[in-house]
Amino acid sequence: MPSPIRILTAVPICDGHxxxxxxxxxxxIRHGIEVIYLGYHRSVGDIVRAAIQEDVGAIGISSYNGGHVEFFAEVxxxxxxxxxxxxxxxxxGGGTITHDDVTAMRRKGVDQIFFAGTALSEMAGYVREHYGRPRKKRSPSKLRDIALARELTEVEDSYASRKRSTSNAQRPTSKGKIRNPQSAIRDPRVIGxxxxxxxxxxxxxDELVLRYLSSEGKGRIAILSHDPSVIGEGALLGDRATMINSQDDRVFMRSMATxxxxxxxxxxxxxxxxxxxxxxxxYVIIETVGTGQEAMPFQKNGIVDLTVLVMNPDYGSRLQLQKIVMLDLADIVVVNKSDLQRARTAHTEIEQRLEQNRRAQRLIDTVAKRHRDPGVDRLFDLISGKSVAAVYDRRNKKIRRS
Structure with missing residues (x-):
């Protein structure tokens, strides 16, 4: 079976439609297309960076605020x-794009523009017909993100065409982790x-990425993000849409359907x-799809150095905690959204549940949406072995001196 068509969709900067x-x-998605949705208010650089890293066949832009001729051309x-x-x-872009605009945009290299009233099935049919064809052989690229993205595509395509199976996948070393054969490059720390x-x-x-970028003047971080899909069907790969700090050249992100x-x-x-x-x-961060009670995504083949289980305080009764297998396996348990009413009770119940495991597990309360949340700071400190508070102090001193 051929790989699903992958496209990126986005709304331009200063446009919230x-x-x-x-x-x-x-x-x-209904037509079997995997859609990486970047969200709205996205710059040209954000869109192109994401499209390259995701190695998509095409970029679809929805523009309703004007400036479309210039914006599309810049992309x-x-x-x-x-x-x-x-x-x-x-x-x-509905009624904001005129026929004269389309003529100018096509001269600048834009492939197709759909006017208001175009049937959704017609749009999907166009994408399938024009971007579902096998790509011509591409010349090697010297840009590291393009080369890496294309290699990742080859891996995914090989599984889709059944040239590989999970039984033939590269296995970890005896220590359970993937190790880098190139000694000149240090092994990344893999966080699940x-x-x-x-x-x-x-x-x-996204908040952990912000702290990494703030604490490290150089270096890069990678994210493998997963969303659910079934064989032969499309998927909405939408994690990029909620990320702000990860829109950075030092961050490589790849969205994967299951x-x-x-x-x-x-x-x-x-x-x-x-x-x-x-x-x-x-660092490489692997984010799974939303999981249930039985899921053990990292235990089977030991591909991570550290496992973090993120929970919502509203998980139900205490009995539900006894059923969550990952509470036995996680190195760190995070109670996110700890500003909610039930958060204190959740912390106490989860703490008692972890004590039964008799392992050195850590429990942290966070409010990830809150700026400079101390809980997220503590989580980053545990993962990195560095103090993010010290980083902020040094930065503030530099600002005061300047």
Whole structure:
């Protein structure tokens, strides 16, 4: 079976009209297309960076605020500048885009513009017909993100075409972790985040990324993010839409659909992680799909150095805690959204549950949406072995001196 078509959709900067693109995304998904949704108010640089890292076939832009001729053209130009002009650009904008605008946009390299009233099925059909074809052989790229993104695509495609199976995937070393064969590049620290849907995993990751970027003047971090899908169907890969701090050149992010595999990860996750381990990243963060009571996404093949379980205070009765397997396996348990009314009770109940395990597990309360949340600071300190508070103090002293 061929790999699903992958496209990126976004709304330009200074434009908050996302109703139309959300409807269009759902139609694409119904037609078997994997949609990486970047969200609204996104710059040209954000869009092109994401498209390159995701190695999509095309970018779909929904623009309702004007300035579309220039904005679309800048996206096309930046793709060309980076040597990624095999990624096509299409879009629409209701009544704000005129026929004369379309003529100008096509001259600048835009592939297609859909006018108001175009049937959703017609848009999906166009995407399937024009971006579902096998790509022509692409010349090697010297840009590291393009080269890495294409290698990740080859891995995912090999699983989709059944050239690989999970039984043939690269296995960990005897210590249980993927290790880098290139001694000149240090092994990244691999952090696995899992937990039920709606617990705030993506927001928490974005805040951890902010602290990493603030504490390290150099270096890069990678994120493998997962969303659910079934074999042969589309998927909404939407974690990028809620991320702000991760829109940075020092962050490499890849969105992956599970493509029918249970447990919260993709069939290709392990081999994709092996590729990232051969690149110069300080950390690799793996985020699973929203998981249930039975899920053990990282225990089976031991692919992470540290497992973080993120929970919402509203998990139900105390009996439910006894059923959550990951509470036995996680190194760190995070009660996110700890500003909610039931948070104190949740902390006490989870603490008592962890005491029964007789392991050196850590329990942390966070409010990931809150600026400079001390709980997120403590979590970053545990993961990195550094004090984020000291980093902020040094920065404030520099600001005062200047």
């Amino acid at each position: 996302d109703s139309a693109i959300n409807t269009i995304n759902l139609e694409f 096309v130009d930046l793709l060309r500048k980076h040597g990624a002009d095999d990624i096509k650009v299409f879009g629409g 985040l899992t937990g039920p849907g709606g617990a705030g995993k993506t927001t928490l990751i 493509r029918g595999q249970a447990g919260g990860l993709s069939p290709a996750t392990h081999d994709c992680l092996a590729l990232l381990a051969q690149s110069d990243f300080d």
